[in-house]
Amino acid sequence: MFPIGLTEALDEQRTWIVPAGAVLPGDIGAEITALSAPDKPGEITVLPRPLRRPSRVIVAGTGDGDEAAWRVAGAAIVRALDDDEHARIAIPDGTSEDAVRGLAEGLWLAGYRYRDAPEPPRSGRIDLVGADHPAYARALAQAHATATATWLARDLTNTPSSVKNPAWFADQVVAEAATRPGMTVTVLAGDQLERFGGLRAVGAGSVSPPRFVELSWTPSGVTSPRHVVLVGKGITFDTGGISIKPRDGMKLMKKDMGGAAAVIAATLAAADLQLPVRVTALAPLAENAIGGSAFRPGDVITHYDGSTSENTNSDAEGRIVLADALAYAADRLQPDLVLNLATLTGANAVALGKRTAALYSPDDELAAALAAAGDAAGEKMWRLPLPGDYVEYLRSDIADRVSAPQGPGSVMAALFLRDFFGDATWAHLDMSAPSWAEAPDAELTKGATGWGARTLIRYLSTLPGQS
Template sequence: MFGIRLVDAAQAGTQVVVADESAVLAGGDDEIAELHRGSDERGRAGAVLVLPRPLRTPAKVVIVGVGAGDEAGWRSAGAAAVRAVPAGEPLHVVLPAGVSPTAVRGLAEGLWLAAYRFREAVDGARSAGVTLQTDSPDTYAESLETARVTAAATWLARDLTNMPPSVKNPAWFADQLVAEAASRPGLEVTVREPDRLRAEGFGGLLAVGGGSASPPRLLEIAWRPEGATRHVVLVGKGITFDTGGISIKPREGMKLMKKDMGGAAAVVAATLGAADLGLPVRITALAPLAENAISGSAYRPGDVITQWDGTTTETTNSDAEGRLVLADVLAYAVAKLHPDVVIDLATLTGANAVALGKRTAALYSRDDSLAADLEAAGQAAGERMWRLPLPAEYTDYLRSDIADRHSSPSQGAGSVVAALFLSEFLGDRVDHWAHLDMSAPAWSDANDADLTKGATGWGTRTLLRYLSEN
């Protein structure tokens, strides 16, 4: 990541001037104020006006809009500014007097997030730094550091998700996080390999990963700060590639299935970020990792699987694999870790995208307070979600004639029924649990505000906000 510095004196390079949607810039440079006055979309969040100034200093001025001036508007302005300036040019942002620390956090997040490039790419990365000019640098130092940690965690989640499946198998993913955690005091990492998974009864994870030459893993990362009084368990679906198994996906449905571990990427990245921020909450991140492949050892539609809690599942569709691995881990988390709250993130269903489109995740919870806290965290972080119901009568759809439940009933309401399936494994924590179905927003088809084309790292920012503020 490039650096962003707070300074109290002007620096050379392209100058960025901030404007809101209603005010006309006044004072200072009349030329800049006149350009802004004549704009048709003056101050709209993310709007950009460029003023070349040959043979003068600064040689170019970029006016960016912050809209109504909330954090989201400042985040859009940061994203727009970093895209308006070539990667090699220094960027100098003049902060208005009295701007809030929250606004500066949004600006810095936008600058960093929009500048992201996947680490395998050969060009386009910003190497030149950014300076923020203000008359009170100390006021914003904490906000800038929080933005840096949040952006770095999101970059990590994006890197993990963007990595090609030719590299990214369960062992590789686990190894990356072992290395990342090693540099952070206070983190403990456990990696369960197939023999231990078998001995401890993780039947769903073993079944889903059984068809691949790359065996499954269960990654557990624990952050236990001294004095913590609350324990949050984060669970993320970690299917490193999903063919659909014997219920094979069509080509169009399979080509982006390297992103099917986006939930795991978000929960582990958020946990590392929480450690970097020193958050005073105990966190355990659990990432069940498997490749859902096709072979003679792949599990079949019609198989009956024994889950970690001893109950059985009839696997009516091998492309409904995510819920099988999550079920094992949710049951384990409740029985062994005794959390106060459980939150799972999963690229679980295409039905989520049908209902809510590309930018919104589905939120399920019976806990009104937890749901409200997550919605507020997502709103502040710029990651939208919408709460959907968990109707008790739909639970009947899960019943099987030969096992305790079906994995994938055919009655419809796919995202809702998948959430109800997971709820069966929460025991006495079912009323302190939230499920985020985030398949669609885990990927962006184009650069869009603070998102870059490819993996979005969706959920990382929301989780860090939630953990910081609750």
């Protein structure tokens, strides 16, 4: 990522960036005061100063000055700069640490470019000029870890499925974990997946066999750390299988592993930030393809916990692989808390639009904490119910449940998953809609958004170390 640093003075050789309402001395201060300064976060006014230094000043609106407004301002600022430009941002006295974190996140997130994009990455530099260096240094470190995780989640999701098969994804996780002390990674394949009946069924039609990745961060010096398990759907491409998708519904299905990308990225960030919480990410990886060996509607699948599901729609494959991962977590990992992220249903977009995920949890305290973390991180979610009377729709004549019953699609998927997580406190985020942006929007760039990584990092950062 391009560097953002701290410095003590404005440099007349560099572009100056000034938040609206900031007071500067001399002729520049008078010129800014004379402007009709932008009020709305993300609004930009450029003041050209030919034959003078600095040669231009950018005035950025920061609204009410909270973290979200500064994040939007940062995104607008980075888009107003040239790729190789060096700029300095004047931080007014009294600006909070949270606001500086939001600013840095906006700069880095909106400045993202896919690692294999044809245009080169940015080569410029941005320095923040402000009085409270220790606090701002902390804010920059937190923003950097968050942005690094989000960039990784975006890179993984944007990678074409001609490259991104389950083995490739697993290799990326192994390589990332190797750079961080305190991390371990296990990859299961072939006969090691014997008990993972759902994962094997979904991946059976592809020439690229499935993988199961377990990535763990264990903090040092913490006795009995709280254990959080993050489970992410990892379908590296989804044709819909025999229940084939229409063409328009299939063309973006390289993003169907966005949940796995988010949980892996957040766990790596936990190590980068040295969080005092034990975190394990589980990524069931498969390609849902069409072929003679593909699983069929009407097949009965035996999951990791020995329970069975009647497949009624092979395009509802995500919940089938997640069921194995959740059952594995309950059986092997003794989690205090399980959080599940998945690009699971189109019904999420129908209900909540393109920027909001659906949140499900039977635990009011956990649901409120996740929603608060999402608000702080800039990732919206809305809690939806888990109605007990809808469980009747899951009944099967030949198995413990059906995979895709009638009823509200996102809700029924959550009710299906509720069978598998054991006694742990649990929440599920259906983030299919906000995982992709059709156009740049504030800190989002076109393409994969990395949705969920920011929320998980915020939430994990609030947890005490002891269980």
